[in-house]
Amino acid sequence: MLTRRQVLLGATGSAVGGLVLPRLGLAAAPVTPGVPTGTAGEAILEALPGKKPLIKLSYRPPNYETPVQYFKDVLTPNDAFFVRYHLSTIPELDAKSWRVKVGGEAATTPAEYSLDDLKRGFEQVEIVAVNQCSGNRRGLSQPHVQGVEWGYGAMGNARWKGVRLKDVLAKAGVKKEAIEVAFNGADEGASDKTPDFIKSVPIWRALEDSTMIVYEMNGQPLPHFNGFPARVVVPGWTGTYWMKHVVAINVLSKPQGGFWMNPAYRIPTGKFPLVDRFITQETDVNTPITEMVVNSLITAPVNGQKVKAGQAVEVKGIAWDGGYGIQSVEVSTDGGASWRPATLGQDLGRYSFRPWSHRFTPGAGKHMVMAKATNRQGATQTTTLVFNPAGYHNNVIQKVEITAA
């Protein structure tokens, strides 16, 4: 029997006349149209241990994207949930010996907790929230910008269970000079000179009810590649703050430094219609990314799909934002000339994906289907890209062309 390795070694990528063909013997990955040609040529469908085959963008550190088909469900299955790491050395932690240290110069009473300590010592709560990488859709940036070239799938929605960070911080005794709370995970760089991945949030955000230390995801322990045994969740804010494998939480009286706070994860000041500011980290030119912009994804029909003329087609998808909640979703089936309200589906809370659907009956010919979400702040999606050097906050209205015959 052939081993997988032999299959892989026997396969080579080939480029013919500018077309990048998937390597023979490998599952062609359903990459998002518009990602760089090099990304499309290199990406394959591959399963990490405990995961379904996902779109492999890089092996080490592992960056795997969720194929769009899984967003047909409002909760993203754990084994299809995207994987994103910055550092290559990812220890497999043992739930029994895992501890998180809570302290820092702006805490009066440092403490250390096991999983049992957290579960017994604090009220256990649940929240449904979208975890979206800051760089989701970076691969669609024009011009392309450097980084992990994500398409639509660097996100997922889950029911998280754990304890409120503010309850844990209350026991640690937050001093009045506290300005930020920093998180560190157990992962490390391959080189000891690689900056450790440490992220902080403003003290006010750490003390909000929704910010949690969680140990369950959709009723199961966290998958290893999503932060087992415990991670931070910061609902509404992008995934960079959702520290996986969290082992240290420090209350700070000075701004957290380091590469991953600055220059990484920055957006130009004033370019996006965001509400949440991270004032202790702001500079004249840029500011840390904070809450997600309002966005939507069409999950059906798919681009290029052929349908029957004169028969109803159901346009379906999801919408989400930075935690204000989805007010409405409008659908256009004529390339944006006219818009109709979609029907909103199950409401799992303001931090969750909100499903929506709209039926229309196409006449013969091509139809450009689009969707546009608006949140309860009145913010909506953009028609043209708001370019920024890191490719963040891409909420350009998606276009799906179908043909009815």
Add this chain to the structure above:
Amino acid sequence: MRHLLLVAALATLAAPGLVSPAAADEAQIKLKDGPGKEAVETNCAGCHSLDYIPMNSPFLDRGKWDATIKKMIGPLGAPIDAKDVPAILDYLAKNYGSS
């Protein structure tokens, strides 16, 4: 068939003590042949898999590849041999750069 192959591969990958299960599959990444390829493999693969290079192509010009190498050596602390830098830059610009 593919499914069976995947299952077999995963059984191997799940061996205890393997910190980065994905590393076993990196052998399938094939960078383009050309002068400087060995310098790239030697210096870059220590910290990350080489698929980062084709993934970020072909849209970076020579200046941006140069800035990338400097970012790796500087803020990201990559132990890249200084004498290999010109060969790495030439290779990336020629094989994975925008023209």
